[in-house]
Amino acid sequence: MNAAWIAKLKKDRFLYLLLLPGLLYFLVFKYAPMWGVLISFQNFQPFLGFWKSEWIGFTHFENFFAHPDFFRLLRNTLILGFYDLIFFFPAPIIIALLLNEIRLAYFKRWIQTLIYVPHFISMVIVASMTYVFLTTQDGLVNEIIFNLTGKKINFLADPSWFRPMIILQIMWKETGWGTIIFLAALASVDVEQYEAAIVDGASRFQRLIHITLPAISSVIVILLILRLGNFLDTGFEQIFLMTNSLNRTVADVFDTYVYFVGITQGAFSYSTAIGLFKSLVGIVLIYGSNWLAKRFGQEGIY
């Protein structure tokens, strides 16, 4: 048995060699730093170091759940997460399906390339562009709105506009990039099935519903499960850049809160506890949704 295993290893040695950098990456950058979460059970003091800092059990978690801000943070994070799931998640699928129906190959490629571009623009630039377009003082969009209606809409400062603005930014920036996976999945759909369906007299829309969608449904489910694992990750950069004094009540999320207490106030243990809580929720969501997916006869991620 052992010999056979070694022989196998020898035979595929180059394949394993190829695997090595990836393995190392996860070991060094993902697994090795993980022991650091232990400081969430400590009263970590940088100058005492990890070994000398005092162990305090679940105090940080208790403080966090009892904190008056906890429910506001949870609410803001969950709402953004749901908005993201409802509005942003289907967007690349719809775009990919639309692109798939384009029959002029060069036109399709041209569009594809064009909608990838925003992905490569840094969030800082996106935030500045948003400011330039939407500000009430000589902002382009508001000038137009003002000339049409005689009123201005304070997109940047009005709390009720915060969430739509965040989701629209993500959609503008990431929808095109998100189509890549679905387009790859669509490319693997068997052409014969379409031909058979045409012979059977299926309309374009019927083909979409009965062939294309079932064919890519497992990719959709896989991505949905992975997305649920990151449900509480609202993205720090974007929220941080778009937050101001007037919309902070709806803009504070776990990610920015961790930054405020952890980095700016030096409460490392406390912020690690919050981060750990977020990860636990993520794990529960991944397992839960995977289990659900299997119950509904889909493949799941493992």
Place this chain on the structure above:
Amino acid sequence: MNKKTNKGKLKAGWLLVLAVAMLLTACSSNNGGNTQPSNSPTTNPPTENANANTDDVEVKEDPLKLDIMIAAFSTDLPDDNSPIIKALEEYTNTDVNVQFVPNSSYPDKVNITLVSGEIPHIMVVDRNSASFINAARAGAFWDVGPYLKDYPNLAQAHEVTLNNTSIDGKNYGIYRSRVLGRMGVTLNVDWMNNLGLSAPTTIDEFYNILKAFKEDDPDQNGKDDTYGIVVSKYSGPWDIMQVWFGAPNKWGEDENGQLLPTHMFPEYREALKFFRQLYEEGLVNEDFAVMDSAAWNDPFVNGKAGAFVDVADNARRLDNAMQEKAPRDTPYTDVFQAPVGPKGHRDMPTSGYNGMLAISKSSVKTEEELKRVLKFLDQLNDVEMKLLLERGVEGRHYEMVDGHIKSLINDDPALLKEIESLNQMLMYIGPEAPSIEQTPLNEKINAVQKANEEIVVGNPAEPLISEVYAQLGQQMDNIIADARIQYIVGQIDDAGLDAAIELWKKNGGDDYIAEINELYQQIK
């Protein structure tokens, strides 16, 4: 439909798709808020004799290796080839490695550096930051207090400022001195002349000027395209103006001699009402709450706004920017003292210092080394070094005209790059360096700052260090700062402001007040 034949092929397709998906999510999870402590470049311990040159070892010490961390205000920064750094190294016999950190993220970087344990020999720190206080108390920095008297320049450090910058009576750093009465009101001279306005002496006159700037077409282009004062996300102007109204500078005594924060005084409310009026009447830019402070100067420079409340020397910077667009002999700006308010003539001072230079114990291990580093810091206060780091190399970056400095940089990017941000390591203690050319505007700025010394209002709690504030300060400050802005734009009314103050009290404010008063009684 027959799916079986292609099942194997399909499955392979899924695996590929899945692999791509994993890769993408792995990438994107790195984009999120994963702020890994980025290790500062590995610092070599000061190896006194590492490069011992046997020839002149008796004549001269080896250059001292020094890592210095300072804030940078540009992305084009001096490298080792900068003639200024070379001159600095030669004068002080050091091998300096300056670690520039963008100013906007400087406090974060300090916190992370403190945790990483790889602390540069010298770093600029904020004496009020919780993590610095904790680090200093844990013994991460040298108490330089007892040594200062041995150095000719450092011995001239001001007693009061030293006290204000101390922690538990110890000086864990040497402060960077700043003009005390630095603030001023900068106005657009052309607009004043066009409308026949004179210097504002009272808040009402100041208001009238803002109103005229908005309504009387000060740039005479026939369009309603100007407004009064420009403010950004940075809340400095509100802090300054509320002091004009009689609100204390951060802390003040009530009638019982108890210290209370400024937002609990009625004068604070009066000031906020005035700000709210400015906003309602369009005398301040509508988008101030969301405007990035990097763009703060632009509306003034571009002739949209005519007033600017900040440090008085900003009149020079604004004028420079306007001169660049259309050079002329007379300045575009004029600067004035704060207008007189209902409680008399008052203005906000600076703390008299801006951060301090702390010497780390992990990089500077022995007292011998400490003395060598202190000698370096002492030398930085020599006139030669002040000139070098502030103005550059004579003949290259400036020339002397009648004992004054005339800059030769003229916005040349190559010359700017050589000197950029290097003045951040200066303490401005001891002998004074020659001043810049005395243009009428510069003279006016100096006059305003000199006159300000009479009217600045001190903060009685300045030297006190609160544990509560160290832990919760950021959040507490946010509550009040947000409420103030919400009040100004009319999102909340007086009841809302009261509610915010109650929230502040509950979130540590009450403890903070109690603690500050206890400390205050001790030093009184």
